[in-house]
Amino acid sequence: MKSAREKIQYRSLPFQVLERPGGVVLKRGTEQLLIEGELALESILLLLSVTSGTSATEDEICSKFAQPDHPNVRRLIELLYQKRFLVAADRIPGDLSEDNADIFYWQHDRTRQSIVDKLSELSIAIAGINPLTHHIHASLTAMGVTNICLMDDPLLRSHSFFKDDQINPQAWTGSLPAIIPAQQREEALKDHRAKCLIAATAYGGQVLLLEWNRLCIDKQIDFMPVNLQDMIGYAGPLVIPDKTACLQCLRMRQNAHLHDVDLERLAEQHAHRGQSIAAIHPSMITVLADTAVFELTHFYGNLADPRPGRLIRIDLAAGTTDAFPVLKIPRCPVCSKLNKMAAVKTRKLNPMP
Numbered sequence: 001m002k003s004a005r006e007k008i009q010y011r012s013l014p015f016q017v018l019e020r021p022g023g024v025v026l027k028r029g030t031e032q033l034l035i036e037g038e039l040a041l042e043s044i045l046l047l048l049s050v051t052s053g054t055s056a057t058e059d060e061i062c063s064k065f066a067q068p069d070h071p072n073v074r075r076l077i078e079l080l081y082q083k084r085f086l087v088a089a090d091r092i093p094g095d096l097s098e099d100n101a102d103i104f105y106w107q108h109d110r111t112r113q114s115i116v117d118k119l120s121e122l123s124i125a126i127a128g129i130n131p132l133t134h135h136i137h138a139s140l141t142a143m144g145v146t147n148i149c150l151m152d153d154p155l156l157r158s159h160s161f162f163k164d165d166q167i168n169p170q171a172w173t174g175s176l177p178a179i180i181p182a183q184q185r186e187e188a189l190k191d192h193r194a195k196c197l198i199a200a201t202a203y204g205g206q207v208l209l210l211e212w213n214r215l216c217i218d219k220q221i222d223f224m225p226v227n228l229q230d231m232i233g234y235a236g237p238l239v240i241p242d243k244t245a246c247l248q249c250l251r252m253r254q255n256a257h258l259h260d261v262d263l264e265r266l267a268e269q270h271a272h273r274g275q276s277i278a279a280i281h282p283s284m285i286t287v288l289a290d291t292a293v294f295e296l297t298h299f300y301g302n303l304a305d306p307r308p309g310r311l312i313r314i315d316l317a318a319g320t321t322d323a324f325p326v327l328k329i330p331r332c333p334v335c336s337k338l339n340k341m342a343a344v345k346t347r348k349l350n351p352m353p
């Protein structure tokens with residue numbers, strides 16, 4: 001009786017074969033496999049002749065080689081299968097056609113569809129109608145993510161997307177999802193069953209995102225703040241309620257390093273009115289928006305080394321990108337559990353009549 005492995009129909013995924021003295025190097029994504037031996041190239045080409053675009057069992061592959069070589073061929077098949085250069089044919093579409101994004105997902109032992117499904121299951125809500133949210137929405141929908149809703153917030157609006165107080169479909173190119181008015185946002189988030197909310201401002205108003213931060217902590221919704229301020233983009237920290245620092249934690253830590261908080265934060269309060277005089281290169285929008293989308297893809301796609309609670313700072317003018325972990329403030333007025341505990345204790349000591 002044949003073992004499960006002997007029944008596998010092996011099929012090779014596309015990879016490069018690079019000849020070198022005494023062997024070959026096989027390359028796919030960033031993976032490189034060194035196969036040593038004078039007959040390495042010939043063996044790989046022979047194996048490909050029955051597994052590229054078609055499939056064969058281990059015995060069928062071995063039948064192409066001389067009997068004395070079978071043990072080495074079986075070891076080669078095992079290595080290629082372990083490294084996923086060879087896969088079971090029933091695990092991939094018959095008409096396999098991959099682009100570079102597919103190879104990226106393969107590199108992380110994921111498929112594009114698994115990532116798209118995870119992001120769609122989040123019922124993502126996007127707050128604000130501006131160039132950042134426009135690009136974030138376009139990137140997510142281009143990936144195939146569905147179930148996205150767009151929420152209006154007068155303070156996060158870009159004037160260029162509106163005409164007579166209505167969104168201008170000529171400015172918002174691409175698909176336009178249903179837009180939820182600001183006053184309906186809480187019930188809409190509930191109806192939409194949003195598990196993740198992205199709020200973005202392109203004009204430097206971190207303070208304008210704090211209310212969304214508070215709402216997400218309160219409703220136990222993951223929160224991704226995105227803002228572009230004085231030509232520097234900030235993505236994150238991705239806030240996971242009760243687990244990571246929140247945007248208020250970040251703000252308090254930033255304030256601790258400012259000489260004159262009131263003066264240096266003054267423009268933020270009025271950012272939505274100063275958008276016509278903001279200095280923004282279009283690349284600052286696309287790079288920042290795609291960074292936010294990539295961070296969501298990375299975290300929810302469960303790629304290696306998850307990193308919620310991290311602030312990514314992009315300074316295109318200086319040509320630098322940095323990332324910093326944001327630590328929780330123990331008594332953050334928004335996300336600290338200590339606040340809730342203290343409130344309970346106070347009520348016990350001073351019962352209401």
Ligand SMILES: [Zn+2]
Pocket residue numbers: 245246247248249250328329332333334335336
């Ligand atoms: Zn906090």
